[in-house]
Amino acid sequence: MKNLIGKKAPNFTASAVLNGKEIVQNFTLEQFKESKYVLLFFYPKDFTFVCPTEIYAFQERIKDFEKRNVQIIAVSTDTEQSHLAWLQIPKEKGGIIGVTYPIVSDINKTISYNYGVLSGDLIFCNNNNEEWVANGELIAYRGLFLIDKNSIIRHILINDFPLGRNVDEAVRMIDAIQYYEKSGEVCPANWKKGKKAIKANHSGIVDYFSS
Known part of the structure; x- marks a missing residue:
């Protein structure tokens, strides 16, 4: 995993769900440069168990982050349609309704890869078919990155799948x-x-x- 501490946060442009209800196609990290700190966190999958506890935990403290001028952004490798569907389901039924910060779709896995949190590997098999195969699921570990207003990464925390933040x-x-x-x-x-x-x-x- 490459060391990103003290370096410029990799920018991205991707689809995201805003305010729990609106899909946008060109959401960027760079839009917050010079105006906000960013707490960027990755989670493995929608419709799972530990992930909603973390997502709600950040939502419950959103005012604490806002008064510190921090923008929360969540990312997983699910589609924006999956994010939106999950956001319509009540908490007691396993959903994340009520979450208002952006949830980004990293369907191409590039954001997770650039931040060093993509699990699994793509392996080239030099057999008759010359195939690429996945060794493990290509999903994000529980990475958290604090980014200052100059787009510099100041803190990194990465947990394995079973360990909530x-x-x-x-x-x-x-x-x-x-x-x-x-x-x-x-x-x-x-x-x-x-x-x-x-x-x-x-x-x-x-x-x-x-x-």
């Missing part, structure tokens, strides 16, 4: 990024907004400051 940790990392940008002070282990941060002086000794 922690939304509180995503909020904490946004706070850490924004605090560092504002103050120049770095955030130690287990730092939370309102706790002490660190500033290195010219002697190389660190000083602790309360935020």
